[in-house]
Amino acid sequence: MSKVIAAPAPSPLRAFWLKWRFHINILLILVPLGFMPRYFSEAALFRGDTGIGERVAGDVQVGPWSLTLAEFRNEGPRPDPAGPMKFFNAALCATCAEQVKATYLRIGKPRSLRAAGVIFFGTPYRMGALLPVPERTPADAELWVTMEGWDGTMHQGSIPLSQASPATIAWLNKQGVKP
Amino acid sequence: MTLKRLSRVLLVLCAGFSTVALAHNPMCECKEIAGGQIQCTGGFSDGSGAPGVTLDVIGYDETVLLPGKLGQDSTLTFKKPSAEFYVLFDAGPGHVVEIDQADIQPQ
Secondary structure (H helix, E strand, C coil): CCCCCCCCCCCHHHHHHHHHHHHHHHHHHHHHHHHHHHHHHHHHHHHCCCCCCCEEEEEEEECCEEEEEEECCCCCCECCCCCCEEEEEEEECCCCCCCEEEEEEEECCCCCCCCCCEECEEECCEEEEEEECCCCCCCCCEEEEEEEECCCCEEEEEEEHHHHCHHHHHHHHHHCCCC | CHHHHHHHHHHHHHHHHHHHHCCCCEEEEEEEECCCEEEEEEEECCCCECCCCEEEEEECCCCEEECCECCCCCEEEEECCCCCEEEEEECCCCCEEEEEHHHCECC
C-alpha cells in the first residue's frame, strides 16, 4: 500500500540548465580572460611601462631646455563639457628637470605668460596636460610650449600640430572648416 | 548588519573616487547684450560656478582695460571697449580661458 508519487517531468529549459549548468559556469569563469590583454596593455600605459604615451611625437626645443612630447592616446580629441580635449604627456630633458618650474601647452602662440595655455601636471619625467582643441583650429596650427624657470626666465618653442598629433589633424579635417 | 556596513563603506569609496575621475576644466562664454554691453559667464566643466574668479578684459597691446571679478552668479557685465580686446577668465596658472572679441556672439 505504498504511495509513490512520480515527480513531474522538468520543463525543457530546466532540463537544459540541469544538464549544462556546470559547463556554463566554467564558461563564465573564462569570460574575463578575453579582457585580460586589453587590461594589461591599459595598465602598462597608465603605469608608464610602455613609455610616456601611445605615440611619441618627438622632442621640442624650448630655449635652453627641451621636452619629449607624446600623445597619451593616439586618437583625436575627446568630447568634454568645456569643448573637445586632447591629452598630451611630456617628459623634461634630464638636465632641465630641476630648472623648470612650470610648463604650459597651447595651440597657437601665447599672447602672454598669463595666457600661456594649460599647465602640465605631474613629475618632470612624466607629466600630462589636457589641451582644449577649438573646432576652428586650422590644420597648419602650431603647438606652443612655454616653460618658466625657477630663475624667472621664460622660453617658448613650438611643434607643428600635424607632427604632434596626426590624429587631431584627421579629426579636424573630418569636422570640416568651421566658420 | 554587516552587509549594511559594507554597503556604507562602498558608498563612501565610490563618493571618494568619483571626484578623482571628474575633471574640472575652466569654461567661459561671452555674449553681447543690449546697450553695447558684454556679459561673460564663467564656470567649470564639473558644473560648478566660479564666483569671485578673475576675469580681465585685455587689449591686444596687453594693457588690462578692465580688471574684474565674477559676481555671485558667476557672471560679469561690462561695456564693450572701443579698442581691440580679448577676455581672459583666469582661475590660476594653467587654468585660463581666452575669448577673442571675434568669438563673442553678437546680439
